[in-house]
Amino acid sequence: MELFDNHRKLFGTAALFFIVLTTLVAIMPAINNQENNAALPDAVPLSEDAIRGKALFVSNGCVGCHTQQVRNVDMDKVWGARPSLAADYADIHRTDFWRNTATLMGTERTGPDLTDIGTRQPGKEWHLVHLYNPRTVVRESIMPAYPWLFTIKKEPSASDIVVNVPAEYLNGQEGKVVATKDAMYLVAYLQSLKQVKLPDGETSPAFLYKREEKKTGDNAAGAMPDGQALFAANCQSCHQANGEGLQGAFPPLKGSSVVLGDNLEMYVDIIMNGYDARPEFGSMPAVGTNAGFTELEVAALINYERSSWGNDGKKVTPEEVKKIIDFLKLKVTK
Structure with a gap:
């Protein structure tokens, strides 16, 4: 065939096929995606x-x-x-x-x-x-x-x-x-880098392959979560494993008046909604709200912090914590 004997026709044909396929497989779908996908309404452009x-x-x-x-x-x-x-x-x-x-x-x-x-x-x-x-x-x-x-x-x-x-x-x-x-x-x-909330009425895609925990014995009766594991996953990077925090950056929980005090409402509020009123320390995010803590997790976390690093604070119950969480939610909606 003349096509295979003429290198110009051969390479020209190959180039034409490459351009056509690239247009069909890559460029046109990309343009279609651009036209059919838009940023979420509350998305903030990078500064x-x-x-x-x-x-x-x-x-x-x-x-x-x-x-x-x-x-x-x-x-x-x-x-x-x-x-x-x-x-x-x-x-x-x-x-x-x-x-x-x-x-x-x-x-x-x-x-x-x-x-x-x-x-x-x-x-x-x-x-x-x-x-x-x-x-x-x-x-x-x-x-x-x-x-x-x-x-x-x-x-x-x-x-x-x-x-x-x-x-x-x-x-x-x-x-x-x-x-x-x-x-x-x-x-x-x-x-x-923050996930933007979906518009009202939009349903968030579900997380798949959820691992179901077998509930037997104490777990079936609603045993408390592991407070130490919750602390390690959500609090330890700032307050440190020894509870002493970092001077000038993150406050200590060891001997803390908030941890050992009687103002449980403030304590739960800080865990759920964060705190940013101490100029000598960095702001604390809304750990509990971001992680979706229930009264069980908050109570377990408080009891761990109140009984660790030499702390000897009063234990709390999930029922006490739930009342405060419900009250805090009510304050936000008013």
């Missing part, structure tokens, strides 16, 4: 600082270990309130003409998923300490430290953002750890 932070997130290799996708399987419920949707990524644009790196969904979870990290950790203090040295807040962490995002100053200025790093992690350096602009850009990006 200029967050855009710079996203570039740092990519350049420092964070994309290699962290995903940004909550799959629709039950094991992913810890990362977000609902499975991710196409609309969550609809308003994400190319970095520039030459580079895409728009959606950073990732393929590997060496580290936790970051889809909703801005909700789980809204304050900048935790992120800065964590970036300087992850072992400061999570001793078992295998994440690399990013000290080049910070400088050491013996006398920081009033405008400097000082990071309260324990002396044992300063490697003998004298002075205060100060966050650079790059560190703040990266934190701005991490704080922006």
